[in-house]
Amino acid sequence: MRLPEHGSNPQHLFKALNFSTPNDIVDFSVNVNPFGMPKSIEQQWANFLGKISDYPDPHSTVLKTKLAKREAINVDEILIGNGAAELIFILAQYLRKENILIVDPTFSEYRTACNTYGCQIESVPLTEENGWQLDVEQIIENLTGKAAVFICNPNNPTGVRYDRNALLTIVDAAHKLNVLIIVDEAFYDFCVDPYTLVPHMKTYPNLIILRSFTKMFAIAGIRLGWLAANPQLISELSALKPHWSVNAIAEKIGLLCLDEEVFVQQTAQQIKMERQRMMTQVTALDFIVSNSKTNYYLLRDKKKRNLEPLLRFLLEEGITARHTENFINLSGNYLRFAVRTARENNRLITALKRWRQACSSS
Ligand SMILES: Cc1ncc(COP(=O)(O)O)c(C=O)c1O
Known part of the structure; x- marks a missing residue:
């Protein structure tokens, strides 16, 4: 397959789509705890x-x-x-x-x-x-x-x-x-x-x-x-x-x-807050998101079917999303994003706003 089979190791996605890998990447394709290990x-x-x-x-x-x-x-x-x-x-x-x-x-x-x-x-x-x-x-x-x-x-x-x-x-x-x-x-x-x-x-x-x-x-x-x-x-x-x-x-x-029970509970609470905040913001930008109860969500653009152009746009911004080409029934029409720290999530929102602006002016 042309695109990597899994999230994480973002360098492979940059390479597969012929982008040079920037130094400053936020990897939304991997679903591990964004606050790090205990x-x-x-x-x-x-x-x-x-x-x-x-x-x-x-x-x-x-x-x-x-x-x-x-x-x-x-x-x-x-x-x-x-x-x-x-x-x-x-x-x-x-x-x-x-x-x-x-x-x-x-x-x-x-x-x-x-x-x-x-x-x-x-x-x-x-x-x-x-x-x-x-x-x-x-x-x-x-x-x-x-x-x-x-x-x-x-x-x-x-x-x-x-x-x-x-x-x-x-x-x-x-x-x-x-x-x-x-x-x-x-x-x-x-x-x-x-x-x-x-x-x-x-x-x-x-x-x-x-x-x-x-x-x-x-x-x-x-x-x-x-x-x-x-x-x-x-x-x-x-x-x-x-x-x-x-x-x-x-x-x-x-x-x-x-x-690490306390660590687990605190992480789950923090993720929930960030997830809810992201869902509100992303929905306001006219995207549809899955009703996730965990640390990632699926996103679809009401206005576009295949999301490879958005995947590429985000790579230019140093953001990797998980493509959905190899998920049965999704066929690249969705992207999956991890819920990350507030600062990183804000960077994603800024990029999605730019994408909307770029789409409306093209
Ligand atoms: C649903 C699901 N199950 C299992 C695994 C594999 O987990 P592990 O890292 O423990 O091998 C993954 C990894 O992404 C996963 O998404």
Whole structure:
């Protein structure tokens, strides 16, 4: 594909579109905490270096034990991964050659991973008219004959959080049809008043939950995520995981992150305030935005269909947005923006105002 497959690493987007990369970039294409990592990680960093010479614990036992306690589940219901991305590939390997359902547009790695392992993929669309919410009936109709369904909640790229009862209705139907349901909660931490399906694993052994440490704690370069599922499934998935894929520093950092409840709550509140402020300002400029409950939102221009010209205009301003060329059903007609700091968000607003002026004078 011509454009990069994911956000972040903005230099690749500049290169793909033949722009020289400026020194001063604000990267709205990446969805990690714009306020940075918790101070405790910086403070402990020198101590982590002692961990490098020995092999990491292949089972991340200490981290799993602390996580199990926090989530009120058992240690044998957790698998730690080298980012949620590794766990998605392990799931796809487990589901090799099976029929899979994906609710689109959503995180592209589900499809990439399932394609890698020869799965047959069917897609159920989300629509802007329906507020990007789940079409429960259509999803249930399409569950028959599938081994698994991937649902991301809150969804990437819309930021929309699904109605809890709608999601549980699908989990229940999937259970009756013997279909696994993978609910990716990678952006759970950014919701004020979040809800998780982890407690429902007791009732539904077909439920698999995915989480990531990398976004809220701004440690995307370290790679750390986890998966919760019934013990039998965890044991089968563990067998597919490369033995030492989670490094020792990542495990230590994960332990610190689990103590950062206040940091998480404060970040979620700050993001909410900035998101609401941005939504008001962006809407006033005649753009349509998704009703996000997390740290990014989808933007459409009422006046233009394909948004590559806006993507290019913003690059000239040193701003990278996430293109949507490789999101099913979006085809470049939207851009996704992270909610960043007030100063950075203001820079985006200024650029969008300039874009409006440029459009009206051309
Ligand atoms: C919905 C979703 N799930 C999982 C991941 C992967 O997360 P990690 O950095 O933990 O591999 C991403 C990364 O962007 C994501 O957007």
